[in-house]
Amino acid sequence: MSSLEISSSSFNQETKLPLSPPLVEDSAFEPPGKDINEVEEESKDIIKFTSEQLSVDEVSQLVISPFCGAISLFVGTTRNNFEGKKVISLEYEAYLPMAENEVRKICSDIRQKWPVKHVAVFHRLGLVPVSEASIIIAVSSAHRTASLEAVSYAIDTLKAKVPIWKKLYFNVRSIPDTLTGGGSAISCPYDVLHQN
């Protein structure tokens, strides 16, 4: 029984995931069902930062396992407003490779806490237009509770600890307001940003 039921129609199916690092694990995987008779399947943590458009389909495919009955997903998207202002796009920057290491720590924490199979964390960098995904987290597990709780823990911890920052671009006077760092441009504390 799979709990995966998502529509990916709004995502570009042509998007190819580049083979460039930082892909922690080789992304090669068997099509679902093919290795159903294998006794073991190695667990994978797949972490990627990319400037390319993210595909929910591709990330969820990465965590599929015949041993699992659940895939839980979190997709963070660019919202078109912030404190009453119209947002045109977000721009993300990260301190790589520390960000990758911090995500790896989160994956390790998850495995201490829940019996999950595969974990995939993809974060987009650079400009992310409204409605497009900035982050996709996918976790597979034998039963739904583990992957649901793991995904929730992953995004909460990621937002608190992983050195990634966003800048919001508003359409007010076509001048970029900066919310990164001190957030002095419109006197917005970071805490507000955390309460998405």
Place this chain on the structure above:
Amino acid sequence: MVPRCQVEVLYFAKSAEIRGIRSETISVPQEIKALQLWNEIETRHSGLTDVRNQVIFAVPQEYVELTDQLLLLQSGDEIAIIHPPTSGG
């Protein structure tokens, strides 16, 4: 006299915009308290004073608050200025 070393200061987000650059190499004592290190960096651009209460260091890739904690540095170490994360989601 504590020997000095060359470390790489990395700026991100707001601090990068204030400083106007993303990285620079500075000479600092090999043994220095985190807060003293910040003061050294702050002398590079007075605008950084605005963010001193919002940032911590990552040295090397481990979070360090701007306190009296003593840092043992080596040439080539990265000192990242870290604002509170605001990742996607």
